[in-house]
Amino acid sequence: MTERTRGRPRAFDRDRAILEAARLFWRRGYSGTSTRALTAALGLSTSSLYAAFGSKAGLFEETVRTYAERYREIYRQAVSEKDIRTVIERILTDSVHEFTQPSDAHPGCLISSAVMTDSTSTLDTHAYFAELHGSNDQILLARIERAIQDGQLAAGTNAAALTGFVQSVWHGLSARSNLGAAREDLIDAARLAHKLICRQLASTTS
Structure with a gap:
């Protein structure tokens, strides 16, 4: 079988490849995900994977940044x-x-996945x-401090404590989502x- 038949041509679905790679990395971590498992999941030959992402490490970094940066954008x-x-409600x-x-369009929350141990x-x-x-802490803290200055919140409001509380709720929701809690329950x-x-x-x- 030739290299051309084994691997997809260069014009492949990059977003889909990153999604499939993320699913493996999230479950197994970086070290636990072999190049062979990645090529099988992505439908790429090893040379095609390297041509697209540079290396297994390059693919890992792109998957992490792709999904993690969505959280930063939510805060922004x-x-x-x-x-x-x-x-606060929107966050x-x-x-x-x-x-x-x-x-089918998302690998799940990565914050408490196997990625965090690798x-x-x-x-x-x-x-x-x-x-x-x-x-994210600083973005929210600055916004709460501005709300205090603008009079939306009382002058004595502890901006750091409020920020910490919102962030604690956020992490709890993230952990529960990884445990399989339904969207409706988490929204409630x-x-x-x-x-x-x-x-x-x-x-x-x-």
């Missing part, structure tokens, strides 16, 4: 809302929708996720948390 879009209560509910995307020479996953979460939990936060904020501004 949410903090553009005028009302801080809407900001929680939009993230749930991201965690629970249909399996790394490569090109991407330190722990450092990368620490930076990602730190960035996110809305309840949002309602409790808003109730607390209302009592501090009255």
Whole structure:
């Protein structure tokens, strides 16, 4: 069998290849995912995989960044809302929708997957996720501080504590999604948390 027949031509579905690779990496980690398993899942020959992504490590890095950066974008879009209560609601509910995307188009939440126990020479996953979460923390903290300055929140509001609480709820929703919780249940939990936060904020501004 020739190389051309064994592997797909260069014009393949890159998004689909990244999705299939992500499913393997999320379940097995980087070290536990062999190049052979990747080529089988992607329908590529080894040479085609290397031509497309440079290496197994290059493919791993692209899959992690592709899906992780979606969370950063959720925060960036949410903090553009005028009302801080809407900001918090969007962060929680939009993230749930991201965690629970249909399996045919999404590999699942990577935050507590096997990826977190593994790394490569090109991407330190722990450092990368620490930076990602730190960035999201700072984006939200800055928006809460602005809400205090604008009078949406009481002057005595502890911005760091509120940020930490929202982020704790976010991580809990992520963990439950990985345990198989249904989207409807997670949305209900996110809305309840949002309602409790808003109730607390209302009592501090009255």
